[in-house]
Amino acid sequence: MTFKLAVTGGKGGTGKTVVAVNLAAALSSEFKVLLVDADVDGPSTTALLRARMRHTEEVRIFKPVIDPSTCKACGRCAEVCREHALAYAKGVTPILFEELCSGCKACLLACEYGAIREGWRVLGYIHEGEAGSIQLRVGELKPGEARSPIVARALKVKVERELNGYDVVVIDTAPGIHNAVVQALWGVDLALAVTEPTPLGLHDLRILLDLLDELKIKAWVVLNKSDIPGGLREEVVEECRRRGLELAVEIPYDQELFEAYVRGEPLIESRIETPAQRALLDLALKVEREVKP
Structure with missing residues (x-):
């Protein structure tokens, strides 16, 4: 049975996509992995992986044509x-x-x-490709369009049809708790709530955890940039304790992570060993134990 893992976050910029990409890369050494970029408003996994995209299909909806x-x-x-x-x-x-x-x-x-016949218009696209042993599906909203949930839904339907071919599906959701995020989260086995120790990060984490609780989805918290000066690390730890949730890992600020990002490679594949790299590998091991308990 395919294990579905969502990597999500209440706000943008917390490092959600970095976590998703590195997890997919780490797990691909043991499992057949599909990485899904469900952030249709701003997909970025392809840049982090230097992925090769081989096929694109349009997401269309009905448009009335009046005679x-x-x-x-x-x-x-x-x-x-x-x-x-x-x-x-x-x-x-x-x-x-x-x-x-x-x-x-x-x-x-x-x-x-x-007097009305069926026409159609393009709302977005679904791209297929790969990066090494990772298969990739990317949803992308057409510039100028606003109906991201329709593209997100089309992506989800496509992925659901392909589930049986994979051991693990890693879903990189959009930030926030809007319609497209809920669609991406629905039915997953585990959600990683990525946050940072800032007032806005903590505020949005609480809202996201409320949503995951409402959807009855098992959640772990991932604290990125955990050691930034003046950060609210203790408050995040206390929030996890209060809710009875696992703080799965703390990822320290790491310059090498940014450099790997620019190079278009997962940090876990870098030859330079860093604390952030070890934290991401530890997280991958924890997820692996969930996949095959």
């Missing part, structure tokens, strides 16, 4: 559109505002005159 010669300008389509994507004035063929359309097809079903 003015058939349209009776009754306004029924605009009336049923909950997104207000169709502008209607009496006696005039409705005008579509594409960016507002969710593709629900209510207008198509409501039109009694057959």
